[in-house]
Amino acid sequence: MTRYSVDPDRRELIAAWGTGEGNLATRIAALPADVAVSASLGLSSALTQLSDAAWRAYTHPASAVGSRVPDTGGRVRDREPDPVREVARAIAAPDPAGRSAVLASSGRLLESARLVGRALHDLADPRLTEAVLAETATELAAVESAELGDLTGRAQQAVLLSREDASPAQVAAADHLLAQDPFGPAALFCAVEPTAAAVAAAHWLAAAVEVTAEATGFDPVRVMQEADAIGPLPHETRTVILGLIETGVSPYDAVTGLVRHAMQITEGLLPIPVALRDQVDDPEDEDDDEEETAADYTVEDDPGLTDLALRLTPLDPRRPARSLLEVLVDGIRACRLLHAEFTGLDRDSAAPGADRAEQERSREHFARLVRAAAARHRSRLL
Structure with a gap:
């Protein structure tokens, strides 16, 4: 404002x-x-x-x-x-x-x-x-x-600003920028509304994961986990988005739903509180017929309860759309590194001692594959 x-x-x-x-x-x-x-x-x-x-x-x-x-x-x-x-x-x-x-x-x-x-x-x-x-x-x-x-x-x-909705014109603008540079050009962060940019980035991340899965033989969740091992980045948010897209949810609905949830938490609302129940159940008592909840515990029974923290959203509630965009773009970049690890053509160019020209050839090779995958699934963008 x-x-x-x-x-x-x-x-x-x-x-x-x-x-x-x-x-x-x-x-x-x-x-x-x-x-x-x-x-x-x-x-x-x-x-x-x-x-x-x-x-x-x-x-x-x-x-x-x-x-x-x-x-x-x-x-x-x-x-x-x-x-x-x-x-x-x-x-x-x-x-x-x-x-x-x-x-x-x-x-x-x-x-x-x-x-x-x-x-x-x-x-x-x-x-x-x-x-x-x-x-x-x-x-x-x-x-x-x-x-x-x-x-x-x-x-x-x-x-x-984070917005609950996403302008189709802004999604198209972000998609155009990613088509030019699938690794996230600077304009994606300073010229496009972040929720719309995240919608387009989710579409392109799904394409990057598809390309990487074909090269590695991993499923999408494993792709994200292995990519994080190369460059430590939290994969949970990306996995949530990819999981929704895999089940047929559009990138638009997946992103706006996650952003809206975080915005409600920022305003002091807790959507679907029952969803937190699994976070406070005792995993060692799975065979116990009696369900345990946070209400069953007291600080006297378990002094460690004072350290209990529940994560209400995988996004930064202060800047949910922007934080989601950053995570999605980082995921695309991480997929490129993992793809290089498993591809003979790219392995040498991704090595620490590779020169700039070799690295650029590796990037462009992966970018071409991702562009093709994104084009095949363009109908899911909105």
């Missing part, structure tokens, strides 16, 4: 947002000279809250399964068919006293807009109000562009 701040020396309102390559900032407007800086902080805070609400409507689209949890803000698009106009109206007529805010509010976006409007009312500067209205229109237009799969301009900050 865009973060707004006050420069106390220049007395300016500033907006800053992240991209895949760094942060950008711009001056929004000069602040009234006769108003204390502390009085302007309420405006910057309200604008930041408005941006957060707008981008939440992007990360939790109403079209995504599980995004209709009450009061999460994921239904803003359903309620506000023309958010730019409605936000401008709420800013212009915010009910300064705040008496009707709760009754009139139809979502976090409009309530945030009313907070902006009340802050502007207190500052009473027409030029500042005009600048803020233009700024909110720019911010909402960026969200709309991201929803359509266009991540140019300010919409580029979407590459830092």
Whole structure:
């Protein structure tokens, strides 16, 4: 989201947002000279809250399964068919006293807009109000562009966000990048929305595993385990994705389901708690007719219980889509190394002493095989 701040020396309102390559900032407007800086902080805070609400409507689209949890803000698009106009109206007529805010509010976006409007009312500067209205229109237009799969301009900050859904245009863009470089070009991480990029990467990882399995004779799970032995990387997440794809689940459904699960955990929700039961059962008591659960244990009975930790998601809940993308791309690279270990053509070129030209020939040979496999299964991409 865009973060707004006050420069106390220049007395300016500033907006800053992240991209895949760094942060950008711009001056929004000069602040009234006769108003204390502390009085302007309420405006910057309200604008930041408005941006957060707008981008939440992007990360939790109403079209995504599980995004209709009450009061999460994921239904803003359903309620506000023309958010730019409605936000401008709420800013212009915010009910300064705040008496009707709760009754009139139809979502976090409009309530945030009313907070902006009340802050502007207190500052009473027409030029500042005009600048803020233009700024909110720019911010909402960026969200709309991201929803359509266009991540140019300010919409580029979407590459830092995890989304429950994935734009078909962004999946296609990621697929194109991986077709050019199956090992994950830099643009995959800084120019494409990460959930969509992970969908495409899951498709290409499945192709890489197929090629490697043919060369090694291993099943997909063994491929990942052996690849990890070459370069230690956690294979569990990749194995989950590959297992779903093997059973006929599309890369889109496999990735968005895993990302959505992690996003719910980030918000304090625990989807399907019964799924944790196996993690707290005692594996040594499998023959015991009486099922044991965490409720059967106490710290007095087992002091080691204080060290018990349950992993609720295989992803990093702070950045689920990006962490999943990294794991999938690492898996493709690991498959190349394993393929080289078992292929006479590649073995010498993969050795530590091989020159750059030999390594490039090895990479390109594996890339050609993966491209062919990905093309054969293109129908599963979405």
